[in-house]
Amino acid sequence: MGSLFAGRLAHEDHDVSLIEVSGAMIEAIGEEGLRMIGRFGEQTYRLPVGPADRYTDAFELLIVFTKGMHTTSAMEAARHAIGPDTWALTVQNGIGNVEAIEAFVARDRIIMGMTNWPSTLIEPGLINIPGEGEIKIWAANGQTSENLEAISSALDEAGLNCKLDPGVEVAIWEKLAFNSALNSLAAVTGLTVGEMSDRQESRAIVFTIVDEVVTVARAKGLAVDVDHIRVSVEHAFTNHRQHKPSMLQDRLVGRRMEINTITGAVSKTGAALGIATPVTTTFANLLTIVDGEASRV
Structure with missing residues (x-):
């Protein structure tokens, strides 16, 4: 799922970096790029990829796609990349992820939501998007903002069918x-x-x-x-x-x-x-x- 979001945002010329812990994924994407097939056709994106300590500057937006039990450790690893203006987005499965992220990013800069986009890892660095999906998001603090709307628009313009939903x-x-x-x-x-x-x-x-x-x-x-x-x-x-x-x-x-x-x-x-x-x-x-x-x- 992280690869899907990264590839589609990169397709719209957003500056995207991948934080990855799998050595096989890092090697494959580093050598051949992030490859996608399926719903959006065959695409390859050359993106920075590596563990969190590869990056030194704060990100504008962190999109968290780990499984729930890894949310805290992932945020801890990326703590140095979180600045006072960094936002975080979670469309992870389950509940409790917002609370885990809140230990690192203030709730007024956290966006929560859900997605039913399908994405299958075929092999390291290659994903298949077999069908269509959507994203629904809203601010974790319940308040709309320019940044919330901008992030929603970026995801929607990337072809990911993103909607703002206060009842998410x-x-x-x-x-x-x-x-x-x-x-x-x-x-x-x-x-x-x-x-x-x-x-x-x-x-x-x-x-x-x-x-x-x-x-x-x-x-x-x-x-x-x-x-x-x-x-x-x-x-x-x-x-x-x-x-x-x-x-x-x-x-x-x-x-x-x-x-x-x-x-x-x-x-x-x-x-x-x-x-x-x-x-x-x-x-x-x-x-x-x-x-x-x-x-x-």
Whole structure:
């Protein structure tokens, strides 16, 4: 996702640099450029790339695309590149990322949002954009500003279909419901999206988790649309049958899974509000056990 945003912004002549920790990615982009195929055709962008300590000057905007458990460490690594006028944008999955970023950037310079753009890493330095998406963003402090509007315009002009949405927290929680259901079940069972769809038992679990997340969101005063989420799930069941959700991909290669900002965050928020989330909490606990076992291997 970071490569998608970087490439499209560079396409519109914005000065873009990549902060990367993967040696393979740094080497590939350094030698061949950032390569993109798919929705926007075949493009190559020659961009600066390296770990955070490669850069010395403060950035105008940091776009954070790490998984939630890496947000704090990523911001800590880039602390020297954050100046008094630096803004930060997060359209990461889950919740809690704004609070993590706020330890480094004042809330009045943080933009939060969600995106459903698809982006697949084919090999180091090469990404495929298989379809269309959109971005919804708003200021974390709830206040509009010239910078917020400028950043939105830059993303929209880059072809990323960006909209300003004061109610973006609803969209964030709707995506959280989708991810909590599909990612959790996939990571525990090993099922692809299509395999979930084909079994009555797995469909029941998916929609139970969706309902529990919706209940928590509504207890927070958010007007989430359960029917909209169900339509998104059914679309995935029909059109992304072979897809392995990201938590399953992480488990299969022994990476840590994004639990605490997705399924675990729903369980924790529900408990704080006095809302029971028995199925979601059970999956959060199972994922935590599996994640801990994997870390010992």
